[in-house]
Amino acid sequence: MYPPGELHLDGYTESDTSELTKLRNAPTQLHRYLSEADGEGIRFLVYEQDNEIRGFVMLFLRQPAQGSPKSHIPKISDLHVAQRFRSMGMGTIMIARMEELALAFGHKVMHVGVDPVDNPRALALYQRLGYAPMDAPQQKKAVFYDAKGNATEREYWYINLGKQLGYGFVDAI
Numbered sequence: 001m002y003p004p005g006e007l008h009l010d011g012y013t014e015s016d017t018s019e020l021t022k023l024r025n026a027p028t029q030l031h032r033y034l035s036e037a038d039g040e041g042i043r044f045l046v047y048e049q050d051n052e053i054r055g056f057v058m059l060f061l062r063q064p065a066q067g068s069p070k071s072h073i074p075k076i077s078d079l080h081v082a083q084r085f086r087s088m089g090m091g092t093i094m095i096a097r098m099e100e101l102a103l104a105f106g107h108k109v110m111h112v113g114v115d116p117v118d119n120p121r122a123l124a125l126y127q128r129l130g131y132a133p134m135d136a137p138q139q140k141k142a143v144f145y146d147a148k149g150n151a152t153e154r155e156y157w158y159i160n161l162g163k164q165l166g167y168g169f170v171d172a173i
């Protein structure tokens with residue numbers, strides 16, 4: 001049974017990062033995400049229940065204007081569920097909502113990048129939901145934040161996953 005909850009769409013401003021940093025202590029990164037989100041092509045969504053933010057996720061329906069371009073569009077990015085609410089189905093609900101949004105905007109495929117070495121649970125979750133590897137794992141470098149908010153740059157493994165959306169109807173006969 002999924003937890004009841006309201007997945008609020010968008011509407012997030014930079015002043016709200018104090019709530020978000022309780023989930024992931026990375027204010028600089030969260031400020032950047034929120035400033036990129038425009039409520040249309042780039043969305044920052046939060047899962048809110050009992051006036052508490054319990055999860056967040058970004059959806060790229062277009063390429064960001066700044067920073068490195070995404071390998072694929074549309075793409076789910078930075079799915080995050082508060083530690084004490086994991087394994088309750090919230091991640092699954094948020095992924096399903098991202099897929100619905102992408103479909104509503106005419107996309108027929110969804111993408112996500114996962115670290116198969118450090119994050120086998122996330123990989124298993126996406127695979128269970130129908131995502132499959134699109135290429136071989138590659139090594140990348142990025143800044144990571146620990147629970148105290150300390151940033152460190154390190155290398156990590158990354159694999160792109162993709163999923164066909166909808167029922168796979170042929171476009172035209």
Ligand SMILES: CC(C)(COP(=O)(O)OP(=O)(O)OC[C@H]1O[C@@H](n2cnc3c(N)ncnc32)[C@H](O)[C@@H]1OP(=O)(O)O)[C@@H](O)C(=O)NCCC(=O)NCCS
Nearest residue numbers: 001002079080081086087088089090091092113114121122
């Ligand atoms: C990855 C992440 C987003 C998954 O979120 P989640 O809310 O825990 O995901 P779900 O609950 O939908 O599914 C995960 C697990 O719960 C189980 N589950 C889902 N719904 C369930 C239910 N109703 N009852 C019991 N178990 C359930 C799933 O089988 C799965 O099994 P696991 O515990 O062995 O992994 C979360 O772990 C997280 O925030 N991790 C840190 C950040 C991160 O790694 N993000 C991913 C980047 S790619």
